[in-house]
Amino acid sequence: MNREKRTAIYRRLRANDPDPDTELEYESAFELLVSVILSAQATDISVNKATKILFPKANTPQAIYELGEAGLKPYIKSIGLFNSKAENIIKTCRLILDEFGGEVPRTRDELETLPGVGRKTANVILNTAFGEPTIAVDTHIFRVANRTGLAKGKTPLEVEKRLTKLTPEEYRQNAHHWLILHGRYVCKARKPECGECSIVDLCEYRKKTLAA
Numbered sequence: 001m002n003r004e005k006r007t008a009i010y011r012r013l014r015a016n017d018p019d020p021d022t023e024l025e026y027e028s029a030f031e032l033l034v035s036v037i038l039s040a041q042a043t044d045i046s047v048n049k050a051t052k053i054l055f056p057k058a059n060t061p062q063a064i065y066e067l068g069e070a071g072l073k074p075y076i077k078s079i080g081l082f083n084s085k086a087e088n089i090i091k092t093c094r095l096i097l098d099e100f101g102g103e104v105p106r107t108r109d110e111l112e113t114l115p116g117v118g119r120k121t122a123n124v125i126l127n128t129a130f131g132e133p134t135i136a137v138d139t140h141i142f143r144v145a146n147r148t149g150l151a152k153g154k155t156p157l158e159v160e161k162r163l164t165k166l167t168p169e170e171y172r173q174n175a176h177h178w179l180i181l182h183g184r185y186v187c188k189a190r191k192p193e194c195g196e197c198s199i200v201d202l203c204e205y206r207k208k209t210l211a212a
């Protein structure tokens with residue numbers, strides 16, 4: 001895909017949604033961190049439902065640490081993998097208190113020392129909480145980037161590196177959210193809605209479902 005086409009895709013995604021944001025509900029970097037850890041293999045809706053009850057009771061590393069695993073689990077038990085997520089969140093709170101003065105760290109290396117935080121989660125925090133132009137490649141972005149031809153790659157890391165390099169600077173900050181939302185609502189995994197897609201003429205996917 002050439003630069004003109006790539007730019008045209010982002011221009012259209014921006015026109016559809018000039019100021020995109022995560023669908024997770026949060027008020028601080030720490031709340032976002034907890035929400036993103038909880039969202040692994042779970043929907044944002046299910047996470048929001050749980051945090052709506054949890055955060056008014058405990059929304060700081062100290063307060064959640066004081067709940068302990070046993071105290072945290074009842075709030076998150078409707079979310080998949082809640083046992084391991086509870087363990088990771090409590091360990092993360094401990095580390096934030098011990099090593100980072102109670103604040104969510106701002107560098108990738110530091111973020112990745114937190115239990116339950118891998119490269120993708122670190123990218124989300126850097127982008128959405130701290131305004132850095134990182135692109136976190138989840139299953140939606142991986143699919144959209146490969147189908148459209150925006151950035152082809154065999155692994156999420158390959159796609160991330162290519163997207164970061166090839167996305168024009170003015171679109172890099174928001175690319176993450178545009179591509180996730182496009183994948184979630186239009187370029188769906190099983191049946192992409194190509195007939196409703198605003199970038200259908202620019203997308204290079206060979207198996208477009210135009211009959212839809």
Ligand code: SF4
Pocket residue numbers: 147148186187188192193194197198199200203204205208209
């Ligand atoms: S045309 Fe189809 S395959 Fe291409 S981005 Fe749109 S929905 Fe996805």
